Amino acid sequence: MSLQTPRVLPSHLHAFHPSSAGPRSTHTVRLLGTVSALRGDTATITCxxxxxxxxxxxxxxxxxxxxxxxxxxxxxxxxxxxxSSFL
Structure with a gap:
């Protein structure tokens, strides 16, 4: 069985925050956006x-x-x- 990954908006990221999602929950999400900034090891996407x-x-x-x-x-x-989310 494969894990389902919810597609979320930036305003919903707090629900998948490591401290609020619970010990048995995964924190993996999908985001769709346009790359608006690249700075070394970080990037910003606009959703x-x-x-x-x-x-x-x-x-x-x-x-x-x-x-x-x-x-x-x-x-x-x-x-x-x-x-934040990371790759």
Missing amino acids: GNHGDVTLILKPDSHLQMGKLVEIVGKVADLEGGQV
């Missing part, structure tokens, strides 16, 4: 009118500015209380 999400990239990630992407990743904490 239409729903907001931006910061991604923590793995070294072998290949994103291009302005391209539409579907991201499958886990929700994690960032400094400053932000919730």
Whole structure:
């Protein structure tokens, strides 16, 4: 049996936050958006009118500015209380 991965909007990421999802729940989600910024090991995607999400990239990630992407990743904490997804 394969695991189902919900497609969420940035405003719903808090529901998959590691501390709120519970011990038996996975934190893996899908996001759809356009790459709006690339900075070293981070990227920002814009999810239409729903907001931006910061991604923590793995070294072998290949994103291009302005391209539409579907991201499958886990929700994690960032400094400053932000919730983010990473590849």
